[in-house]
Amino acid sequence: MTTASRQSPMHDALEHLHPRWGQVNGMSAVASFADPQHESALCRTLALADVSALPRTLLKGPQAAAWIQRQGLSVPPKIYAHEAIPGGGLLIRTGAAEFFAEGAVSGDAVERLAGEGATLPDGVYSFPRQDAAMLLSGEKSFDVLAQTCGYNFRQPEMDFIMSRIAGVSCSILREDRDRAPLFHIWCDASYGTYLWETLLEISREAGGDAVGMSCFFPTAIK
Amino acid sequence: MIRDRLPPQPREWIDRGRTIDFQFEGGSCTGFAGDCISSALWASGVRMLGRSFKYHRPRGIYSLANHDVNDVVEDGVTTNIRADVTQICSGASYQAVNTFGGLKKDSARHIEHLSRMLPVGFYYKAFHTPRKLFPYWERKMRAMAGLGAINPKLPRARTPKDYDFCDVLVVGAGPAGLSASIAAAETGASVLVVDENLHPGGTLGYQWNSDASAARRFAQLMGKISSMPNVWIRTATEAAGLYADNWVALIDSVRLTKLRAGAVIVAAGCFEQPAVFKNNDLPGVMLASAAQRLIARYAVKPFQRGIVLVANSDGYCAAQDLLRAGVQLAAIVDLRKSPESPELVQPFNAARVPIFQQHAIYQARHASGKQGIIGAVICPIDDAGKTVTERAFKLECDGIAVSVGWMPADGLINQAGGKMKYSEQLHQYLPESLPEKVFAAGRVNGVYHLEAQLADGRRAGLAAAAAVGRNNGPVPEQARHEGPSPNHPYPVFPHPKGKAFVDLDEDVQYKDIVNAVQEGFDSIELIKRYTTIGMGPSQGKLANMNGVRILAKTRHQTVTQTGTTTSRPFYHPVPFGHLAGRSFHPHRLTAMHSRHQKAGAQFMPAGAWHRPAYYPAAGQGRDDAILAEVKTVRQGVGLIDVGTLGKIEVCGPDAAEFLERLYTGRFAKMRPGTTRYLLMCDESGVVIDDGVAGRLAEDRFYVTATTTGADAVYREMQRWAIIWGSSVTLANVTGQYAAMNLAGPYSRSILANLTDIKLDQDAFPYLGIREGVVAGAPARLMRVGFVGELGYEIHVPSQFGGHVWDRIMQQGAGFGIKPFGVEAQRILRLEKGHIIIGQDTDGLSSPYEAGMDWAVKMDKPFFVGQRSLQIIQKRPLQRALVGFTLPTDYAGPIPKECHLVIRGDQITGRVTSVAFSPSLNRVLGLAYVAKDQSGLGTKFTIRVDGRKEVEAEVVKTPFYDPDSRRQSETVEKPREAAA
Numbered sequence A: 001m002t003t004a005s006r007q008s009p010m011h012d013a014l015e016h017l018h019p020r021w022g023q024v025n026g027m028s029a030v031a032s033f034a035d036p037q038h039e040s041a042l043c044r045t046l047a048l049a050d051v052s053a054l055p056r057t058l059l060k061g062p063q064a065a066a067w068i069q070r071q072g073l074s075v076p077p078k079i080y081a082h083e084a085i086p087g088g089g090l091l092i093r094t095g096a097a098e099f100f101a102e103g104a105v106s107g108d109a110v111e112r113l114a115g116e117g118a119t120l121p122d123g124v125y126s127f128p129r130q131d132a133a134m135l136l137s138g139e140k141s142f143d144v145l146a147q148t149c150g151y152n153f154r155q156p157e158m159d160f161i162m163s164r165i166a167g168v169s170c171s172i173l174r175e176d177r178d179r180a181p182l183f184h185i186w187c188d189a190s191y192g193t194y195l196w197e198t199l200l201e202i203s204r205e206a207g208g209d210a211v212g213m214s215c216f217f218p219t220a221i222k
Numbered sequence B: 001m002i003r004d005r006l007p008p009q010p011r012e013w014i015d016r017g018r019t020i021d022f023q024f025e026g027g028s029c030t031g032f033a034g035d036c037i038s039s040a041l042w043a044s045g046v047r048m049l050g051r052s053f054k055y056h057r058p059r060g061i062y063s064l065a066n067h068d069v070n071d072v073v074e075d076g077v078t079t080n081i082r083a084d085v086t087q088i089c090s091g092a093s094y095q096a097v098n099t100f101g102g103l104k105k106d107s108a109r110h111i112e113h114l115s116r117m118l119p120v121g122f123y124y125k126a127f128h129t130p131r132k133l134f135p136y137w138e139r140k141m142r143a144m145a146g147l148g149a150i151n152p153k154l155p156r157a158r159t160p161k162d163y164d165f166c167d168v169l170v171v172g173a174g175p176a177g178l179s180a181s182i183a184a185a186e187t188g189a190s191v192l193v194v195d196e197n198l199h200p201g202g203t204l205g206y207q208w209n210s211d212a213s214a215a216r217r218f219a220q221l222m223g224k225i226s227s228m229p230n231v232w233i234r235t236a237t238e239a240a241g242l243y244a245d246n247w248v249a250l251i252d253s254v255r256l257t258k259l260r261a262g263a264v265i266v267a268a269g270c271f272e273q274p275a276v277f278k279n280n281d282l283p284g285v286m287l288a289s290a291a292q293r294l295i296a297r298y299a300v301k302p303f304q305r306g307i308v309l310v311a312n313s314d315g316y317c318a319a320q321d322l323l324r325a326g327v328q329l330a331a332i333v334d335l336r337k338s339p340e341s342p343e344l345v346q347p348f349n350a351a352r353v354p355i356f357q358q359h360a361i362y363q364a365r366h367a368s369g370k371q372g373i374i375g376a377v378i379c380p381i382d383d384a385g386k387t388v389t390e391r392a393f394k395l396e397c398d399g400i401a402v403s404v405g406w407m408p409a410d411g412l413i414n415q416a417g418g419k420m421k422y423s424e425q426l427h428q429y430l431p432e433s434l435p436e437k438v439f440a441a442g443r444v445n446g447v448y449h450l451e452a453q454l455a456d457g458r459r460a461g462l463a464a465a466a467a468v469g470r471n472n473g474p475v476p477e478q479a480r481h482e483g484p485s486p487n488h489p490y491p492v493f494p495h496p497k498g499k500a501f502v503d504l505d506e507d508v509q510y511k512d513i514v515n516a517v518q519e520g521f522d523s524i525e526l527i528k529r530y531t532t533i534g535m536g537p538s539q540g541k542l543a544n545m546n547g548v549r550i551l552a553k554t555r556h557q558t559v560t561q562t563g564t565t566t567s568r569p570f571y572h573p574v575p576f577g578h579l580a581g582r583s584f585h586p587h588r589l590t591a592m593h594s595r596h597q598k599a600g601a602q603f604m605p606a607g608a609w610h611r612p613a614y615y616p617a618a619g620q621g622r623d624d625a626i627l628a629e630v631k632t633v634r635q636g637v638g639l640i641d642v643g644t645l646g647k648i649e650v651c652g653p654d655a656a657e658f659l660e661r662l663y664t665g666r667f668a669k670m671r672p673g674t675t676r677y678l679l680m681c682d683e684s685g686v687v688i689d690d691g692v693a694g695r696l697a698e699d700r701f702y703v704t705a706t707t708t709g710a711d712a713v714y715r716e717m718q719r720w721a722i723i724w725g726s727s728v729t730l731a732n733v734t735g736q737y738a739a740m741n742l743a744g745p746y747s748r749s750i751l752a753n754l755t756d757i758k759l760d761q762d763a764f765p766y767l768g769i770r771e772g773v774v775a776g777a778p779a780r781l782m783r784v785g786f787v788g789e790l791g792y793e794i795h796v797p798s799q800f801g802g803h804v805w806d807r808i809m810q811q812g813a814g815f816g817i818k819p820f821g822v823e824a825q826r827i828l829r830l831e832k833g834h835i836i837i838g839q840d841t842d843g844l845s846s847p848y849e850a851g852m853d854w855a856v857k858m859d860k861p862f863f864v865g866q867r868s869l870q871i872i873q874k875r876p877l878q879r880a881l882v883g884f885t886l887p888t889d890y891a892g893p894i895p896k897e898c899h900l901v902i903r904g905d906q907i908t909g910r911v912t913s914v915a916f917s918p919s920l921n922r923v924l925g926l927a928y929v930a931k932d933q934s935g936l937g938t939k940f941t942i943r944v945d946g947r948k949e950v951e952a953e954v955v956k957t958p959f960y961d962p963d964s965r966r967q968s969e970t971v972e973k974p975r976e977a978a979a
Helices: A011-015 A036-045 A064-070 A109-113 A141-146 A189-205 B037-043 B107-117 B131-144 B175-185 B212-226 B288-298 B313-324 B346-350 B411-415 B450-467 B510-518 B524-531 B544-554 B576-580 B593-598 B622-635 B655-662 B710-724 B747-752 B798-815 B822-831 B866-874
Strands: A020-024 A027-032 A047-050 A056-060 A082-084 A089-095 A098-103 A125-128 A132-137 A160-165 A168-174 A182-187 A209-211 B015-024 B027-033 B072-074 B093-096 B161-171 B191-194 B231-234 B238-243 B247-251 B256-266 B270-272 B285-287 B305-310 B328-334 B355-357 B359-366 B373-380 B393-396 B399-403 B406-408 B419-423 B428-433 B438-440 B501-503 B602-606 B609-614 B638-641 B646-651 B675-681 B687-697 B700-705 B729-732 B737-743 B769-774 B777-782 B791-797 B879-885 B900-903 B906-917 B922-930 B939-943 B949-955
Touching: A011 A189, A011 B593, A027 A047, A036 A047, A036 A132, A036 A209, A047 A189, A056 A064, A056 A109, A056 B729, A064 A098, A089 A109, A089 A168, A098 A109, A098 A182, A125 B646, A125 B729, A132 A141, A132 A189, A141 A182, A141 A189, A141 B161, A168 A189, A182 A189, A189 A209, A189 B798, B015 B037, B027 B037, B037 B288, B161 B175, B161 B247, B161 B450, B175 B191, B175 B212, B175 B231, B175 B256, B175 B450, B212 B450, B238 B411, B256 B411, B256 B450, B270 B288, B285 B288, B288 B305, B288 B313, B288 B399, B305 B313, B305 B359, B313 B328, B313 B346, B313 B399, B328 B359, B328 B393, B373 B399, B406 B428, B411 B438, B438 B450, B501 B510, B501 B544, B510 B524, B510 B544, B524 B544, B593 B798, B602 B822, B609 B622, B609 B822, B622 B638, B622 B822, B638 B798, B638 B822, B646 B655, B646 B710, B655 B700, B655 B710, B687 B710, B687 B769, B687 B777, B700 B710, B710 B729, B737 B747, B737 B798, B747 B791, B747 B798, B777 B798, B791 B798, B822 B906, B822 B922, B879 B906, B900 B922, B906 B939, B922 B939, B922 B949
Parallel strands: A047 A209, B015 B093, B161 B191, B161 B256, B191 B231, B256 B438, B285 B399, B305 B328, B305 B399, B328 B355
Antiparallel strands: A020 A027, A047 A132, A056 A098, A056 A125, A082 A089, A089 A098, A132 A182, A160 A168, A168 A182, B015 B027, B072 B093, B238 B247, B247 B256, B270 B406, B359 B373, B373 B393, B419 B428, B602 B609, B638 B737, B646 B700, B646 B729, B675 B687, B687 B700, B737 B791, B769 B777, B777 B791, B879 B922, B879 B949, B900 B906, B900 B939, B906 B922, B939 B949
16 A cells, blocks of 8 residues: 655655645645745636646557546547536547546545556556646746747637646646646656746746646645 | 828838837837838938948838848847848837948948058958967958847857748749739648738739739739738748748748648749949938839839939839839939830820930949939940940939849759750849759740730649649640840940959959959859859849859850859858757756666766766765765665666567677677676677676577767667568567666675565575566566676666666665766776777777687677678787776876877877776776887886877786686675675
8 A cells, every 4th residue: 555655746846935835645746835825816817837746547459448438537539628527527539548646635536547456358458547636727828938939829729638747758748727738748857847937937037937736726735 | 101102003012000209329219010121211211220240331212022131120139131021120229230330420431442452352361471470360251241240248148949841832922922822722732922021912012003004903813812821921031942842941030940832833033133233232322123112112202313224114113113103213214225115105294204325324323422323424435335425414413213134033943953054035034944843934935915914823833733633634835035035135234443243242343354354253153152243142143144244255155155153042041040040959868867867967968968977065076976986886786877788679489699690709608697798799790789788588688888889779670680580570679668777795685675586596596687666666687897896787667667776775775875977887897908899999900909809709600890800810010999097106197098109209099998997996997009109117108298208018808806706706805884
């Protein structure tokens, strides 16, 4: 049984910003850095948040889609399509037989998908995903992305892409909330500190700042 | 400031409510907000703004459009500031570039007196002999050359660089560009308009300054654009280069924007061209459009009493503007027999301004020190365009405005692959063919009348919109210029004495081109390189056309036959800082990075990773720290972060078969729970990677790869899986797992207290792999022996890495555990004779050369590289990797990696790894030697630094613990002090 504590890939970079810490899924996660109202306002203009604490898994294999269906989830119909996980979370089809799942601050959908506590059937393989995960939010998020990535994020059909941000291979999903642009950004954990510091520097130049997870999961951060 | 300031102009750019104080060459100056440096100085009566590149001749305003580099300054931080287009800053202190001792007292001004000794191409002919003096001359030349000085001590300015996208890019916000943008935007296309000027309008803002109908037109255009949400205008932004697929580099004062446009409309207008006559470069001589810019944009009187040299109606318009600005016109000198319209001359007849038809300016007469002009020598010209000097006469003036023709700003068209053709009717280049989705509009098309420009812009806008799928409607025919050409075919009037400049940037004179032709440099490309015409910062904007004309005439050719030079990016020089942008340097940190920092690690790069090289104690040197770490692992226990290792999961029914085909070893019969060394070759049989395969289940392997090879190995796996149609599922989990190697005699004792995995020799033998929990975290453990001691490689999901590292260090405190770095690991593995791929192998190393025969199973049906190895196997080996030692009492210089193995005058190999071994108390290493030098006990020579030679002896590897008892068996000693 896992009893060890987890740490965000950006933990040390976050620590330097003197946050108010909370706990999410056994990981110290930033609840907020400043006044919650101020951070809420930032989310509409430009905000960057670490959400690495959310659970994640990668499912691969010829029977992966069938396995997902058996868990009662909708299978994204085409590559780069995504579906919401009931109760919170995302399921993204990243290949013909490859699915990336990210859960919410509560619930065990991702753990069930990964086969924790059970045996996965033949043809389904789960792999840990320890990504550095960030949310870039607000109208000015386009400016930050324009300085770091060659993809046109303003085009209306923008959904999920894999591209490079500031030279790092990332997965990016646009999922606007409250009519404000919101981008999920995932990258390899080892690049987390670099990418966080780079995006934060550019965000601050554009008038944005770091915010805590409470902005996006207001009641769930303990 | 007020000396030459005019009353408010209709569309002036200055804010008369805000004055700005600044310094120029140490003197105090004042201008209005919105003034450029040149206009503020000119308004204050300052006429000499710079010195020329070669002869250090005084220079003043010439184009006021950044089409020349007469007026370049620096402010102590930034150099290469174009004074013609850079707004004054409060408190700034500007210095002209390219002077020695200041602008007025420039000691290099005397160079002009030596100009006879500095003919065209002099630097190709002189200074080569005597050879020993060349470095002296080179230093002198380097000191003299260049415009401005870079201060390397200044902090780097990190400039943002960004990407942008649009359906239609319009280059140029003049009448054609604005009209094009409206037409394109009306179809629904997203349109970006860029213009290098601070304000939109182009010629509408200065050539039609006093034309009320043009002003209304401009207001209509801007009003329309401001109401269109899909049009953006970026001023002070130049389109610096156009690349494949309409990738356009946009440059503004702070950033480079990489713009991807669906279609591009080049409505960049024209460069007004100079006339060539003696002293045509001195302050006071300027293009008529520069005079109009001074008046319209900055409300500055260009001069008090002027002459206007014209060859088109634009010149008469400029003369009218000068009259309105209160300039006394000494004369209008028209190169033509008559103007195109009698109405043009009427205002001047009324003002009693003499007009000399079919006359030219033969010479500008300079003031003392050449810091201005005091008059001009006017000559009639004959029907062949030659000056009739016998009938020359003088007129007094302090300024000459030149309006003899235009040349299209067609750089982007050329860069895009478009073809320009010289029109003998219009005497300018016109687009002959344009690439797909690139369009030209306005004066670039040779369309000069305002209404025609607007119509041509509309046509281009609709055509561009159609090209990006936004317009299905009709596209009008292209408008053509009607009436006489605005361009004189040969505005060149040489003088037998004195300097008549063709290229003001490079101080290239008329006679330089003629002389170059006489020396045999008779093609335009050769002329360019030999005379440097067009090679200055302006890239020939004002020089190329006249240069081609002079060459054509000298060679009795047409302009078309003469050709032109290649137009390359950039349109204007671009600061390196813009190109560099933020300089993203992605780097990877392991999950335990902060632990290493706290432990005082010295880091080293390993690919993109930052890895601890060693951990010096306070006051401890590098070598002592590394040797102490080696000793700790051999005698106690150490912990190293190996999270950078590549980690790949290979799953599926064909997993074992896949590894059999990909690697040189056998894996099909591996039992779950075991590991095996693996070696990868490419198809030519060259060793490219190695690692360990651990079998977790019948259909699941956990494979490691080298730190720098992980991504390449994963790509190769994906490629081969597709080619072979293997039923495998691959996942690169390098970053998903943290990994550490707990090594040393006490490793088991420490780990036993942290895991539920049975660690005794029978339950978990050498080369085993187990899954379980370590310090509360899910873990994979491998018993491998890279460093040659009892050890456990512990892999945990990376978010647990820090926690598990901390727990092991806590648990090991009583055992004297210490972290060790890559440098100690290199020595430890060298003592064991383990090779590092990429260090002990190179791009040609076969497994046989590297002594890895044992890892190659040639009797397998197939593996990548097998066929090549079958051929290699049959050939005699040319070299072999051997272990060597130096004598135990050796005290000379220690060889270094890459030092050569020498036999006589032949190089027979090189050292690949070498170190002092604290365990064996001697220097040992690995080296490639000739095959006949590889026998045990053979002595060979290594040439070390200083060409000294060291004798080494081939010995058997492993050097240390040759039976590998320490890593494969229990040699643990009880430790009383254990926690």
